[in-house]
Amino acid sequence: MTDLFEAETASTTSLDMRRLQRRQRRATRRKWTLVASAVALVVLALGSSVAYSFVKSLSPSESAVADYTGAGSGSIQVVVEAGDTGADIAQTLYDAGVIASTEAFIVAWNQNPDSSSISAGYYFMQREMQASLALDQLLNPDYRDVRTLTVIEGKTLDTYYQKIADLTEYSLDDVKAAAADSAAIGLPAEANGNLEGWLFPSTYTFNPGVTPTDVLSKMVSTTVEVLDRNGVAPEDYERILTVASLVEREAGTDEDRPMIAGVIYNRLAIDMPLQLDSTVHYFAPSDSVFTSDADRAIDNPYNTYLYTGLPPGPIAAPGEASIQAAVNPTQHDYLYFVTVNLTTKETRYAVTYADHLKNVQLLQDWYAANGG
Template sequence: MTDLFEAEVTTTTSLDLRRLQRQQRRANRRKWLLVFVSVGLVLVAIAGSIAKNYWDTTFVSNTTVAQDYTTAGQGTVQVIINPGDTGAMIATTLYNQGVTASREAFLEAAAKNPDSAGIKPGYYLLQREMKADYALAALLDPTNKELRTITIPEGHTVDYYYQKIVDVTGKDLATVKAAAKDTAALGLPPEANGNLEGWLFPSTYEFNPGVTPAQALSTMIAETIKQLDAQHVAAADREKILTVASLVEREAKLPVDRPLIAGVIYNRLAKNMKLELDSTVKFVAPSPGPFTTNADRATDSPYNTYMYTGLPPGPIAGPGAASIAAAVTPAQNDYLFFVTVNLDTGETAYAATLPEHLKNVQKMNAWIAAQPKATG
């Protein structure tokens, strides 16, 4: 009985062991299957991510990030480029003003064009909804800058300047004159003694819209100082040089005459002779024609160089660069007199003595006598 019982136990245990082994094998297969499936899912996910990134980079980015218009635009808009603006700042300005469809479009256009670094500060007239390339080209074209331009010829007094500033600023004359009174705020040097005459340089000026009278005046004064510095004029000599230069500007008819007339002025000053210049008399007693009358020359004023010896108290007009150069470097000669002997050509004769000068005056009178008489 015992043997049979023991045999039965042994058989049952073997069967259970085999069953357990089969279960373990099936569990191992399921485990590895799960591992393979998981690895596969991971690989699929990675592949999908790579594919998506490729699609976004190749297609989506190129079509949606740099949105751009395709036309030259429409309407007009004022765009202000400030000094120191970076490319990114300009791109933002254009986008905010409705000029470009996106900041990125302008930045891409600028990156492709090496001239983009040459955009100048200022006020520009552009159009809305412009292709970025066109907007960039417009900013690089100086004709698109919105400027207020005035030209002031040499030899004019401050009243002429004031009227030109009225024209460029849109302010009335009283406002311009009020700004001219605050000479310290304008940067007028102390050697000018508060007098703007002669310190407003004659030139062509370009101003941004909204320029004020004070800004215009300050610019002209700064240009005069620049011209004096270019001639190495010391601060203490500026007023004298501008005064002599203004006399030269009003008296000289031809470029060749500027240093010669400056030489005559310095020669007469050295001999303590009165300058006797009609231009200084006309500064205080304006009259028509090129000459002064006895009544004009009787005007009692320190600017009347027929009455008073030495230079007038200050400049009588705005001298240009050539007259300033003549005042700094006059011709070296012994001339004490000059007279224009032909008013049409501007021919001027010079003399070292009074008898020689009187002969030149006779030439002038002969020219005048030969001119057709005006009929009423």
């Protein structure tokens, strides 16, 4: 019995010892795990700090970069090219002596949400400008160096040629020579080499050094854009421009444009001469609003008193309202129209020639009463 109890006691003691040893080992492992975790956190913190410092070193700091103060002085012209990034513009300004450092401009660029809207072109700047002020100046169209051309509706090529010569400082002969190169100015084949009516009336801006070919190309491409926008097929370009030019020269108000286009199409449908004074004035210019019997008797393909159908081409440059009228004329039965008041541009329409003559009398009465 004694041996039995002694063996059991010894066995229990050994078991307790092993349990104690396991606890000690676990405690040791936990201690080293905590030490390793602490070391890892220290390393991570140091790494993050180094990484942050590295990234920060790549970004311009407002307090660390060189920058001028004030709006600068003197005058210099800089060029922003199409597709230039903020860094490209910064380098251009720095090279020109406008800003003290590219970094200062990039800081201003990143802080201004409008920066990306800077347009390509030539700009008037000052030397030694504060970067943020230089950016503001590039965003202000008043500081852009442009050449502006405004051409109005209803004029012929000679008028536009002279305006282009004045704008570009090229001679009138140079402009005409450029206009004769249909391929260089992008004149569509449908025009058959006839530029009349293809120089869209609008206001255009160009950079310094613009050439007649540049201007003519832009005006022609704008005409194509307007025709396409209004659903005109390429094969109908010349016909629509011709009708629109007649509307442009005859209509006194926007309301009359589709009405007059309707009269033109009604006459064409029955092969009736258009009998438009505007076409006679095209080949026989006059200050009078009327045409003479002698003018209407001149044998000219543009004489719509002698020849049926449309004239060979446009007689002027139509605006978009007239193009829209030529595309979407008012549907009616009128074959005649006449402007009876040259001040208000009131226009009367008639189905029969007898009624038309009554309207013509209204014009003659107005003309007599107003010093005609």
